[in-house]
Amino acid sequence: MELIRLSACDYEDATDFLNMVFSTAHCPMEFRSMIPLIYQPTEEKMRCNFAVRENGKIRAIVGLFPAEMQVGDTVLKLGGIGGVSSHPNDRGRGWMKALMNRVDEEMLTDGTDLSWLGGLRQRYQYYGYEKTGILLSYEISDTNIRHHFAGQEPPLHFVPIGEHDQNYLTAARALHDAQPLYCHRAPEEFYLYCLSENTIPYAALTAEGQFAGYLCARAKSRSITECFPAEGVDAGEMIHSWITEQHAKEVTVLLAPWQKAAARSLAAIAENWSPIDNDNWKIYHWDRVVGALLRIKAWDTVLPNGTLSIGIQGYGTLEICIENGTVRCEMTDAEPQINWDSFTAMRVLFGHAPAIYSAEIPEELQHTVHAWFPLPLSWLVQNHV
Numbered sequence: 103m104e105l106i107r108l109s110a111c112d113y114e115d116a117t118d119f120l121n122m123v124f125s126t127a128h129c130p131m132e133f134r135s136m137i138p139l140i141y142q143p144t145e146e147k148m149r150c151n152f153a154v155r156e157n158g159k160i161r162a163i164v165g166l167f168p169a170e171m172q173v174g175d176t177v178l179k180l181g182g183i184g185g186v187s188s189h190p191n192d193r194g195r196g197w198m199k200a201l202m203n204r205v206d207e208e209m210l211t212d213g214t215d216l217s218w219l220g221g222l223r224q225r226y227q228y229y230g231y232e233k234t235g236i237l238l239s240y241e242i243s244d245t246n247i248r249h250h251f252a253g254q255e256p257p258l259h260f261v262p263i264g265e266h267d268q269n270y271l272t273a274a275r276a277l278h279d280a281q282p283l284y285c286h287r288a289p290e291e292f293y294l295y296c297l298s299e300n301t302i303p304y305a306a307l308t309a310e311g312q313f314a315g316y317l318c319a320r321a322k323s324r325s326i327t328e329c330f331p332a333e334g335v336d337a338g339e340m341i342h343s344w345i346t347e348q349h350a351k352e353v354t355v356l357l358a359p360w361q362k363a364a365a366r367s368l369a370a371i372a373e374n375w376s377p378i379d380n381d382n383w384k385i386y387h388w389d390r391v392v393g394a395l396l397r398i399k400a401w402d403t404v405l406p407n408g409t410l411s412i413g414i415q416g417y418g419t420l421e422i423c424i425e426n427g428t429v430r431c432e433m434t435d436a437e438p439q440i441n442w443d444s445f446t447a448m449r450v451l452f453g454h455a456p457a458i459y460s461a462e463i464p465e466e467l468q469h470t471v472h473a474w475f476p477l478p479l480s481w482l483v484q485n486h487v
Contacts, residue, residue: 108151113143123187139294154197162188162197166205167487170286176394181209183219184487217384232445235380235479236454240372243352256343263303270305274316277330282398298484326355327483337364359478377454393431395477408470413438452479
């Protein structure tokens with residue numbers, strides 16, 4: 103058995119292996135088209151995959167895809183974990199454990215701040231991940247649209263964005279990069295990013311042909327994974343126009359928690375909406391991650407002054423101080439006011455429910471904890487690996 107890093111020459115074997123494993127376990131999948139941004143026959147992309155090879159054949163893979171996450175004024179190093187797979191005939195031989203431990207060592211060495219992966223909660227808790235983070239999900243039907251916009255003509259129309267539609271791609275990327283939290287993408291990679299998870303990017307245009315925003319939609323138009331109106335454009339009007347033009351019976355729209363104007367607009371229309379978990383996260387540098395996300399929250403939310411020290415099992419004590427909107431967050435040797443294991447800390451700090459539903463909070467700390475948390479940790483679907 104060899105534990106190796108793959109290379110460009112392994113591209114076909116590796117993607118064929120992933121397709122076989124995931125198609126057997128789920129529905130038919132084709133990784134080369136499903137996530138074209140990261141599955142490419144280059145040394146740079148393929149070396150992100152760690153594998154077990156036995157008798158010359160790939161028997162297990164775990165991909166570690168590093169990214170730079172811009173979080174307000176801070177750049178965090180993120181490790182996206184994907185393609186976690188082992189051959190159906192080799193289950194129980196410890197290949198996944200060996201590979202997960204290997205990529206964990208890689209992230210520790212590389213100074214990774216936080217890591218994301220999709221998958222079963224308890225399976226990945228063994229490696230320090232917890233299901234947390236937040237997305238906002240809105241279910242909107244043609245009935246909702248018909249009644250809410252009674253008698254109003256949809257103001258926009260949509261055109262698919264192609265690989266060579268540089269004006270639309272540049273405008274869409276500008277909206278993407280204007281978020282308080284996003285991953286750095288090279289201009290030449292942004293189109294492939296928009297195709298991830300079997301979606302198609304569309305430009306929203308006014309009757310005069312002016313760019314009014316973009317969205318990414320899955321097949322049959324029933325799932326919108328990104329919706330970014332341009333300045334002055336209402337998200338509800340975008341969805342009104344989309345459902346009308348596509349003759350869709352209903353759509354599910356996902357928003358990041360910082361898309362507050364869009365959230366308010368869709369909340370007034372949707373049949374149902376709810377916050378949902380954003381898959382599994384692991385925090386390596388709590389001070390950097392919590393500090394960066396608190397600064398985002400402090401920019402558009404009035405947070406009360408205060409100091410809070412949290413003991414996190416296995417990591418140490420995190421001390422947070424907010425004074426007049428200025429955030430200080432650092433590890434300390436001081437005695438903590440409260441102690442949590444890392445899973446509880448993640449649910450309280452980054453979950454989508456009030457803290458009291460994740461942990462018992464001392465009465466004297468409840469005001470501060472409820473005012474400061476949860477934080478807007480989120481990774482949109484197009485980022486998935």
